[in-house]
């Protein structure tokens with residue numbers, strides 16, 4: 315068990331800055347997720363923590379011990395590689411047992427103990443039938459679970475997992491998420507988990523660090539990053555469908571401030587009035603699809619729109635609504651938390667925005683205006 | 685089988701025939717010829733050539749000479765070849781593999797590799813001369829080093845004494861041939877995905893454990909190639925001996941190929957030379973068979 319701390323870590327590959335001044339603090343026993351699109355530097359960050367890369371600048375601490383330039387084996391971390399990295403000449407059993415066999419004497423384990431542990435973790439990951447095969451005879455999803463097993467069999471200070479469930483089919487993935495989370499909580503091993511899947515991050519993490527282009531944009535609990543995105547990128551990366559973004563201008567008129575958006579203009583609502591806001595001219599409105607109410611008849615303080623597409627998704631319905639007759643592409647997505655036959659494409663509807671839940675971002679920097 | 689494929693096969697055979705004829709004339713023919721000559725004796729066909737070369741007791745031409753053991757060489761050419769293989773094969777195979785692993789991360793490794801490779805590209809006759817110089821009392825590095833560290837018994841020209849001539853050649857040939865193992869193994873290690881080694885590091889393996897548990901098993905195919913080629917090289921060894929010691933002193937460093945040459949070029953005993961040649965060829969079939977079996981298994 316341990317805490318992990320990164321201080322202003324920078325890692326470059328030639329001209330590419332893979333990790334750009336990243337600072338993070340992962341608490342003891344925490345399930346911490348690095349979330350971001352492909353190529354944003356998640357794997358590199360994990361490899362820096364593992365000791366497979368050394369930073370160009372910055373420090374890395376595990377349990378307040380400076381490990382920045384320590385060898386991987388002296389950091390006591392286990393890692394699941396994105397591409398599995400199984401040993402091709404060993405059977406599945408030998409692969410999983412390998413880390414324990416290396417330290418058998420130090421850990422005081424007998425061959426029987428190791429066998430028991432391997433069977434335990436194999437059962438957890440549902441690969442006990444595969445133990446005598448070689449990695450080359452397994453499917454991608456099976457190999458991935460072997461890779462996971464090889465990490466889970468250890469009790470290191472930190473578990474590092476690079477997209478460990480990405481290759482499993484949907485049902486198995488859901489089951490494995492739950493098992494992994496349960497095991498992690500049960501053993502209390504600090505875990506840093508990489509994924510590009512926002513739903514996975516929201517469902518598993520204690521805290522999430524959202525990354526983009528080598529930088530950490532926001533760190534917070536799933537609720538915080540979902541409801542209070544610090545940057546327009548976070549809003550649009552997290553959530554399905556993502557946050558609606560509308561580029562608007564703020565105009566001063568007769569001592570009042572007006573919000574001019576494509577398709578509608580209105581006085582700035584009391585809920586979002588802020589001194590910083592009125593100094594900014596160009597802003598981005600961010601509205602989550604579930605914080606918009608759809609009304610069939612005209613009502614005060616609503617925006618008129620036309621339904622383009624209705625997407626029924628089983629337990630919910632997504633409406634794509636155009637709010638700007640001059641531009642077909644000004645679309646707002648609305649999420650209705652139930653199946654409904656009420657709305658049809660082509661209908662005119664009126665949207666009521668819950669202004670207390672709206673985020674306002676600076677258009678030039680993308681950051682939240684508070 | 686469709687007629688089209690049959691026709692194609694016929695064409696294929698036509699294309700192969702000229703090559704096959706050349707091989708038959710220049711390779712298979714002489715082999716069969718040698719085989720026949722080895723049975724030709726003054727009194728018709730028989731095994732006497734084989735009997736004579738195997739029971740020969742003159743130290744310079746004997747194949748096996750193991751009376752009054754233990755004592756320094758000469759032990760007979762066949763035994764010398766076996767001793768040579770027993771030391772040279774594991775030494776070069778392992779050294780090359782270890783160096784390939786250690787040089788993996790070393791800056792300027794291509795320079796080291798090139799130097800090691802020189803041992804393989806220089807003519808072996810030159811290699812033999814270099815060995816003679818290396819072990820020379822006055823200018824050789826090995827005797828001088830031995831003198832420096834107080835091994836006064838070895839502060840001499842190794843190739844001139846029966847007790848050291850053979851081992852000098854063997855040590856020298858290790859130096860000449862390690863480049864082969866190094867080159868083949870380095871290529872094999874370079875082609876391994878980097879993540880194997882990284883995963884092992886994370887799993888807590890030391891460099892030594894990574895070498896034995898990951899690298900060695902992962903490059904098995906390359907190692908087999910090295911072993912087979914080295915066995916063949918050890919059996920066929922000639923030029924080094926010819927250039928460095930002429931099999932001497934007193935037959936203390938002869939090898940099969942050298943004895944064959946003695947029968948052929950000095951005694952003009954073609955039947956006996958052919959008999960040694962056949963024995964040598966039969967011995968080389970062992971590594972060749974190992975190799976072919978492995979290749980078939982993999983293919």
Ligand SMILES: Nc1ncnc2c1ncn2[C@@H]1O[C@H](COP(=O)(O)OP(=O)(O)O)[C@@H](O)[C@H]1O
Pocket residue numbers: 327330331332350351352353354355356357358359
């Ligand atoms: N070994 C490397 N050499 C050069 N560029 C690299 C290397 N590893 C990663 N990169 C680059 O660094 C950036 C971040 O990569 P990575 O950490 O793998 O992203 P992610 O895991 O988030 O997809 C990418 O632009 C990638 O091309």
Ligand SMILES: [Mg+2]
Pocket residue numbers: 353356357358396476
């Ligand atoms: Mg990655």
